[in-house]
Amino acid sequence: MTEPEIRDLVAGHPFTSGLSPAEVDAIAEGARVVDLLPGEALFREGRPATHAYLVTHGHVGIEVHHPGRGSIAVSTVGAGELLGWSWLLPPHAWHFDATARSIARLVALDATTVRAACDHDPALDRRVARQVMRTMTARLEAARHQLLDLYGHGHR
Amino acid sequence: MAIAEPTVAPLVPQLLEVRAHRRETADTATLTLAPTGPTALGDAAPRPGQFAMLAAFGAGEVPISYSAMAGHGGAVEHTVRSVGAATAALAAARPGDLVASRGPFGTGWDLDAATGRDVVVVAGGIGLAPLRGVVDAVLADRDRYGSVNVLVGARTPDDLCFAEHLRGWSARGDVEVAITVDRLGDPASRWPGAIGVVTGLLDGACFDPDAATAFVCGPEVMMRATVRALGVQGVDVADVQVSVERSMTCGVGHCGHCQLGPVLVCREGPVLPAARVLPLLEVRER
Incomplete structure (x- = not known):
């Protein structure tokens, strides 16, 4: 895939909605496409979070490795979503594992490039931070609802 | 209604x-x-x-x-x-x-309200049971509606109801079926699909929010979250119908066991406009 094609993928992803073409160019510099097969690992807990991943196709599972029980998928991230935010905040290390659950395509944004672009442009920094916060808010609400075990008790 | x-x-x-x-x-x-x-x-x-x-x-x-x-x-x-x-x-x-x-x-789902519009069915848990008739009716008269999305949330893969029907609907090709589970249950589960709450499926559903009618049934917390998420997508709350579960006893509005504020759910519901029932569901009950 050519650089302009990758740039278009980034521009068309919901994560970059509201960003100007110049801002998209700034964060898409050095981006690459990652194709995964089902079961293929994308990253592992504790490893450096060097990229921000924009899922464009398929599902990637967020997993926790539990000794004796193996990897337990706790949620999935699908097309149109941002996968991971550990790249944004120190110590820039993943807190979970990520493994493809289907054929998946992602755009990997270089985290150093994105952070540098944000440091250089406070307006971009705010917009990127808001998008990440939007993702975190949605995941937090989802996690709270999952904890409630809504379908587990008494519902007839 | x-x-x-x-x-x-x-x-x-x-x-x-x-x-x-x-x-x-x-x-x-x-x-x-x-x-x-x-x-x-x-x-x-x-x-x-x-x-x-x-x-x-x-x-x-x-x-x-x-x-x-x-x-x-x-x-x-x-x-x-x-x-x-x-x-x-x-x-x-x-x-x-x-x-x-x-x-x-009780009232049924107002399918006439969806004529010529996109249909979004959102079911949580056994909430799919009262919505199955909606999907069957829409698919029996498919040309009357726009796109049809059926979004289903279950507790675990083993708790998914109507699995055969979901497969059948999905195989038709003229209805989008998406399923998610809150958790895998068995870590060794071979479930290949999404894990997360049903509202998360709305992001991947293709429909015109300005011309969509949504039918929602599940636990109340799930329905409140779904109506909010539909609103974020741009669906007007006036275009959302929900089915409310209450302690219906007589079924004809005499005993009052199912009363929800001014609404006798067994007569005015269980299917109610979301705009009418949501404020009532937000009232804290003891």
Whole structure:
């Protein structure tokens, strides 16, 4: 895939909605496409979070490795979503594992490039931070609802 | 939505014979029930979204939605989750057993409101049971509607009801079916699909929010979250219908057990406009 094609993928992803073409160019510099097969690992807990991943196709599972029980998928991230935010905040290390659950395509944004672009442009920094916060808010609400075990008790 | 008029002899149960029992999950079964004699229902054949008061002899009577409408010989289907004495007895009923039924009661889903529009069905857990009739009716008259999305959330892959129907709908090609589970349950599960809450499926659904009608049923927290998420997508709350579960007892608005603020759910509901019922659901109950 050519650089302009990758740039278009980034521009068309919901994560970059509201960003100007110049801002998209700034964060898409050095981006690459990652194709995964089902079961293929994308990253592992504790490893450096060097990229921000924009899922464009398929599902990637967020997993926790539990000794004796193996990897337990706790949620999935699908097309149109941002996968991971550990790249944004120190110590820039993943807190979970990520493994493809289907054929998946992602755009990997270089985290150093994105952070540098944000440091250089406070307006971009705010917009990127808001998008990440939007993702975190949605995941937090989802996690709270999952904890409630809504379908587990008494519902007839 | 109009207030439902009581059926003929609404307090007189009708005997129904269990013709088939289909195990959906470990605690949920679908019963096919047919009249044992001439039916007094007449024009009161059930519509999607309505419910009946089903009784298991010696165990009690409970409100249960119709999960499939009248078929051959007036047979209907009810999907029952075993959560108490009466529902446990009903879920355990086998072909040849008799149960008692009063109804149909309540309002149904307003399918006319979706004519010419995109249809979004959002079901949580056994909330898919009262919505199954919506999907069946829409697919039976497919050209009348725009895109059709069926979004289903279940507790675990093993708790998914109507798996065969979901596969059948998905295989048609003219309806998008998306399923998610809250958790895998068994870590060794081979579930290949999404894990997360049902509202997360809305992001991947293709519909025109300005011309979509949504039908929502599930636990109240799930329905509140879904209506909010539909709003974020741009769907007007006036275009959302929800089915509310309350302690229906008489079924005809006399006893007041199902009262939700000014609404007698058994008569004005269980299907209600989200704009009307949501403020009532936000009132804190003891």
